[in-house]
Amino acid sequence: MRLALFEPDIPPNLGTILRLGACLETPVHVIEPCGFPFSIQMVRRSAMDYLEHAEIHRHDSWQHFQNERQAGRLGGRLVLMTTKAAIPYTDFRFAPDDILLFGRESKGAPDYVHAAADARLLIPIRPDLRSINVATAAAIVLGEALRQCDAFPRRPETMPDRQ
Helix, strand or coil, rough: CCCECCCCCCCHHHHHHHHHHCCCCCCCECCCCCCCCCHHHHHHHHHHHHHHHEEEEEECCCHHHHHHHHCCCCCCCEEEECCCEEEEECCCCCCCCEEEEEECCCCCCCCHHHHHCCCEEEEECCCCCCCCHHHHHHHHHHHHHHHHCCCCCCCCCCCCCCC
């Protein structure tokens, strides 16, 4: 399982998603350009000390990301989360090598990204509201995908329970 962010706009959201990826052993692909100058300093406040545990892959463009996908270096299906979809993520059967793609906070994903997706899913929300924060959406969908694939990180048997 992988997370991918298409041209993220907000550094704290990216930092939060990097922390999510670190905790759930999920690589995060950042498709640039970002809506801010990407740097570790920009995301450190929200990622905190989890950043050193995050697996970050940067792609300087959508085309670079697509080239990596087509060469078979990124995994399986591209699953786009979008408010323009008709299929709820809970009705979808995830696979362990899926790439969960999330669009820009300000604009979502453009038509050419929609066209490249193997599946387009939504998180059902109140019809009078626009969308959920991208970091929250990533956590919701990644949690379901990992649950379906029985792919949550395992705790060593010798590790004491945390209280």
